[in-house]
Amino acid sequence: MIKLTGVVKRYRGRSVTANAVDGIDLDIPEGKLVTLLGPSGCGKTTTLRLIAGLERADSGVIEIGGQVVSDPARRIYVGPHRRPIGIVFQSYAIWPHMTVLQNVMFPLVASRPRTPKDKARPLAMAALDSVGLTEFADRPAPALSGGQQQRVALARALVRQPKVLLLDEPLSNLDKGLRGRMRDEIREVQQRLGITTVFVTHDQDEALAISDDVVVMNTGNVVERGLPQAIYTSPQDEFTARFLGLSNNLRGVVESAGRNGALVNCGKRSLLCRGLANAAPGDEVSLFMRPESFRLSRRRHSDDAWPGTVVFSIYHGDCWDYHVRVDEDVLKVRVYQEKIGLSHGDAVFLEPDADSTIVITGDRSATGSDQPAPDHAEV
Amino acid sequence: MALLVDETATAPAEAPPRRRDWRQLLDPRYLTLAVAALVVAYLALVPIGTMVYSSLRTNFLGLGPGTWTFRNYIDTFTSDGFGTLVLNSFVYAGATAIVCTVIGFLLAWLVARTNTPGKGFARVAALVPLIVPGILNTVAWSLLLSPQRGTANAGLRHLGLPAFNVFSLHGMIFVQSMHVVPIAYLMGVAAFASMDSSLEEASLASGASPWTTFRVITLRMARPAMLSAGLLMFIQTISTFEVPQLIGVPGRRFVFVSRIYSALQTFPPDYGTVGCIGIFVLVIAAVGLWMSRRMSATTAVQTITGKGFRATGQDIGKWRWAGFAFFVLFFLVAVALPILMLIWSSLLPGFQQPSAEALHQLTFSNYAEIFRRPGLVNSVKNSFITAVAAGVIVTVLAALVAYITVKTRLRGRGLLDGLATVPIAVPSVVMGVGILYWYLAAPLPFHLYGTLAILIVAFVTITLPYGMRYIVPGMAQIKDELEEAATASGAGWWQAFRRIFVPLLMPSLLAAFLYAMIVSFREVSAAIFLYSSGTEVVSIQIFDLFSNGSYPVVAALGVVLVLFLSILAGGVRLLTRRFGIRNG
Numbered sequence: 001m002i003k004l005t006g007v008v009k010r011y012r013g014r015s016v017t018a019n020a021v022d023g024i025d026l027d028i029p030e031g032k033l034v035t036l037l038g039p040s041g042c043g044k045t046t047t048l049r050l051i052a053g054l055e056r057a058d059s060g061v062i063e064i065g066g067q068v069v070s071d072p073a074r075r076i077y078v079g080p081h082r083r084p085i086g087i088v089f090q091s092y093a094i095w096p097h098m099t100v101l102q103n104v105m106f107p108l109v110a111s112r113p114r115t116p117k118d119k120a121r122p123l124a125m126a127a128l129d130s131v132g133l134t135e136f137a138d139r140p141a142p143a144l145s146g147g148q149q150q151r152v153a154l155a156r157a158l159v160r161q162p163k164v165l166l167l168d169e170p171l172s173n174l175d176k177g178l179r180g181r182m183r184d185e186i187r188e189v190q191q192r193l194g195i196t197t198v199f200v201t202h203d204q205d206e207a208l209a210i211s212d213d214v215v216v217m218n219t220g221n222v223v224e225r226g227l228p229q230a231i232y233t234s235p236q237d238e239f240t241a242r243f244l245g246l247s248n249n250l251r252g253v254v255e256s257a258g259r260n261g262a263l264v265n266c267g268k269r270s271l272l273c274r275g276l277a278n279a280a281p282g283d284e285v286s287l288f289m290r291p292e293s294f295r296l297s298r299r300r301h302s303d304d305a306w307p308g309t310v311v312f313s314i315y316h317g318d319c320w321d322y323h324v325r326v327d328e329d330v331l332k333v334r335v336y337q338e339k340i341g342l343s344h345g346d347a348v349f350l351e352p353d354a355d356s357t358i359v360i361t362g363d364r365s366a367t368g369s370d371q372p373a374p375d376h377a378e379v
Numbered sequence: 380m381a382l383l384v385d386e387t388a389t390a391p392a393e394a395p396p397r398r399r400d401w402r403q404l405l406d407p408r409y410l411t412l413a414v415a416a417l418v419v420a421y422l423a424l425v426p427i428g429t430m431v432y433s434s435l436r437t438n439f440l441g442l443g444p445g446t447w448t449f450r451n452y453i454d455t456f457t458s459d460g461f462g463t464l465v466l467n468s469f470v471y472a473g474a475t476a477i478v479c480t481v482i483g484f485l486l487a488w489l490v491a492r493t494n495t496p497g498k499g500f501a502r503v504a505a506l507v508p509l510i511v512p513g514i515l516n517t518v519a520w521s522l523l524l525s526p527q528r529g530t531a532n533a534g535l536r537h538l539g540l541p542a543f544n545v546f547s548l549h550g551m552i553f554v555q556s557m558h559v560v561p562i563a564y565l566m567g568v569a570a571f572a573s574m575d576s577s578l579e580e581a582s583l584a585s586g587a588s589p590w591t592t593f594r595v596i597t598l599r600m601a602r603p604a605m606l607s608a609g610l611l612m613f614i615q616t617i618s619t620f621e622v623p624q625l626i627g628v629p630g631r632r633f634v635f636v637s638r639i640y641s642a643l644q645t646f647p648p649d650y651g652t653v654g655c656i657g658i659f660v661l662v663i664a665a666v667g668l669w670m671s672r673r674m675s676a677t678t679a680v681q682t683i684t685g686k687g688f689r690a691t692g693q694d695i696g697k698w699r700w701a702g703f704a705f706f707v708l709f710f711l712v713a714v715a716l717p718i719l720m721l722i723w724s725s726l727l728p729g730f731q732q733p734s735a736e737a738l739h740q741l742t743f744s745n746y747a748e749i750f751r752r753p754g755l756v757n758s759v760k761n762s763f764i765t766a767v768a769a770g771v772i773v774t775v776l777a778a779l780v781a782y783i784t785v786k787t788r789l790r791g792r793g794l795l796d797g798l799a800t801v802p803i804a805v806p807s808v809v810m811g812v813g814i815l816y817w818y819l820a821a822p823l824p825f826h827l828y829g830t831l832a833i834l835i836v837a838f839v840t841i842t843l844p845y846g847m848r849y850i851v852p853g854m855a856q857i858k859d860e861l862e863e864a865a866t867a868s869g870a871g872w873w874q875a876f877r878r879i880f881v882p883l884l885m886p887s888l889l890a891a892f893l894y895a896m897i898v899s900f901r902e903v904s905a906a907i908f909l910y911s912s913g914t915e916v917v918s919i920q921i922f923d924l925f926s927n928g929s930y931p932v933v934a935a936l937g938v939v940l941v942l943f944l945s946i947l948a949g950g951v952r953l954l955t956r957r958f959g960i961r962n963g
């Protein structure tokens with residue numbers, strides 16, 4: 001439905017080395033919700049604005065529904081008002097001088113072909129109905145709360161039945177409780193209408209919860225793309241792993257590889273990582289471990305356990321966070337056991353969970369986005 | 380003294396029932412603040428009060444006793460030509476307001492919201508007329524466009540076009556517009572810069588064409604700001620002196636301001652009529668200002684939205700070259716032409732058209748002449764004394780008032796804040812006449828009329844609101860804890876004020892001081908009623924010399940003045956930029 005090929009966007013006046021969008025290839029299939037996920041400045045919003053036509057690409061081709069809407073090489077550029085899109089902005093961009101209904105009717109009466117007012121009104125009311133705001137139709141728009149403005153923006157984006165729905169961090173201005181509800185509502189509407197949707201966010205939980213497909217971006221490039229669960233459980237790239245909160249990172253060298261997996265040595269410790277079949281002894285790898293994947297105890301339960309010392313502890317109510325020094329590394333460990341109550345200086349033993357440890361080989365992380373499908377790195 | 384009773388002193392429930400220690404009122408803190416508050420109240424209310432009084436008295440400033448009467452109003456409003464006077468004034472101010480709002484907002488939109496080339500240049504060009512005093516702008520344009528000898532008219536005739544007679548209502552509108560466009564431009568920039576561009580993008584993404592978006596969203600969103608700016612231009616225009624006097628009077632077009640001046644020039648002066656017209660203008664200005672405030676207040680809340688705010692330039696395609704042409708045209712007409720005219724005439728012994736022969740006569744003798752004329756040197760000295768004195772007084776006063784309104788809970792602080800902004804609503808002409816009347820009529824133990832002090836009083840009153848505008852935001856930025864920490868360290872109030880607030884506020888204070896100086900140097904509308912022989916300031920000298928036809932010396936003096944004011948304005952800009960003072 002949406003296809004980007006080698007799209008580049010430069011911002012004038014910035015250093016030449018960093019393009020806002022640096023030759024992106026992206027294919028978004030019909031009816032799917034694809035999330036662009038990344039830290040601020042990674043180019044995700046610019047990509048969205050390029051699809052909308054609010055920014056002009058410097059090179060590359062953008063297609064929507066088979067129609068080329070932007071190709072600077074062939075001097076093709078279709079303005080945003082001629083593209084079959086609906087967009088929801090981070091700030092909602094509800095026009096304050098109109099009522100709610102006027103806001104939602106606007107796309108119908110302003111775009112070509114124009115819808116006559118008598119037909120536009122019921123359509124707009126139907127759109128308002130789908131977001132549950134019928135009774136607010138004649139209110140002045142600024143009189144609404146944040147969540148309601150958000151819904152108006154969604155109704156306005158959908159009212160002329162666009163082929164593509166673009167959402168630019170639509171939830172980040174809402175408070176926490178409302179955010180989850182709106183997120184589910186957006187997903188529900190999207191699936192009901194089966195509309196192709198691009199969702200931009202910097203929040204990994206949002207991205208994992210809502211998407212058919214997650215595209216991780218950094219410095220104007222696609223780092224990695226995959227199903228939410230694949231991205232979460234087996235990221236292919238160090239950047240993705242870090243961005244998704246895999247805070248414990250150890251460097252290691254493959255000692256031996258066999259059918260059962262590879263034995264990876266990190267300093268004085270070693271760990272058997274299954275599934276790393278194609279590794280050869282001597283390969284440098286990166287290990288990522290989630291804080292909650294360790295077993296922590298005062299006594300040594302197995303020979304694989306690593307001895308360490310607690311340097312720092314934080315009590316969260318439902319869990320404890322400990323910073324444990326293991327030789328020269330400090331590992332973050334989370335324990336969901338209230339009674340454990342360790343304190344500074346206690347000697348402990350850490351048992352890493354080999355099954356949930358993620359191994360990323362050195363050459364892979366260097367090559368960045370050219371990743372094969374994520375199916376064999378899981379351990 | 381009701382202003383200065385601390386609410387918190389009586390607030391705690393366990394405190395002994397309402398017993399105020401009289402010594403508390405002698406606290407230097409309260410004394411200082413009380414004096415500042417009284418001075419502000421005096422400055423703000425006296426001119427208006429005197430004006431009202433004079434309009435309601437028979438025989439005001441006369442020898443015999445007077446009585447209360449409405450006669451002045453009845454006579455003034457029913458006199459021959461009052462209808463024409465009102466019509467002329469409204470057409471003049473209304474048309475000027477429309478012209479400069481359109482030009483100013485167009486410039487602002489091009490600069491703030493589009494990708495028109497040459498924005499930096501336009502930004503500077505649009506602000507230059509702000510530095511050139513109105514009196515010089517008027518002088519330059521009457522040299523350029525006088526029907527027979529005007530340089531620009533000679534050029535027009537050369538091209539076979541009809542000459543433009545500046546001494547007409549059109550001429551007044553044109554010259555005044557060229558002068559006040561920057562204010563409209565600044566308000567436009569503020570309006571467009573605070574408008575979230577996703578509002579326009581949402582419209583484009585809804586399928587509206589760029590033109591529809593501009594009409595239905597951009598213009599509609601800017602409308603309150605435009606109306607508000609238009610009203611301010613209207614007030615500014617209806618209350619200033621230079622253009623009506625130097626351009627309107629030769630063309631026999633009288634408006635309120637020039638009517639007031641001529642009524643005071645006749646013998647015996649018609650104080651009653653002046654009072655009535657003054658009150659009339661004051662009411663117009665107050666109502667206009669009130670409406671303008673209301674409109675801009677509603678927009679400010681509405682257009683600025685939440686976090687995802689961005690104001691980006693819109694691509695307007697080929698139209699950007701039309702925009703660029705507009706920049707260039709504006710620069711040539713509003714900036715280059717008058718300034719070049721001043722420079723040119725300052726370099727020639729007598730007024731003549733630019734030509735090859737004239738080039739051979741170029742001379743700096745006019746600049747030397749400035750120092751040779753005793754009256755001129757004296758007026759420069761007077762301007763310096765009054766501007767510096769006004770600057771210092773305004774800065775100190777505004778700092779104290781800002782402290783009361785921002786940092787204390789004293790009862791009546793809102794009223795005080797209001798009083799300090801009252802002078803904005805008082806047209807400078809009314810201010811001048813009101814102050815003149817007060818110091819002529821009031822039974823005071825000292826005589827200010829005929830001294831520089833009366834000019835200083837006028838300049839302080841006129842610039843006080845601007846001083847507040849620089850200092851209040853700066854004061855609001857200083858956290859209360861900083862003063863509390865000083866007090867907790869054993870510093871008295873005055874010491875805390877001097878050692879904490881003054882150093883932290885220094886950039887704002889300096890900016891306020893320089894700005895008050897600039898305004899004082901340019902001010903003519905009030906000074907024209909208050910000077911006497913020996914207390915002329917530079918702007919008055921320019922007016923006098925020009926009326927006598929000494930164009931070359933006026934031009935030379937003007938060039939020097941513009942250079943000097945540019946340096947001061949550069950100082951203000953540097954300060955506001957570096958220290959991020961927001962001046963509203």
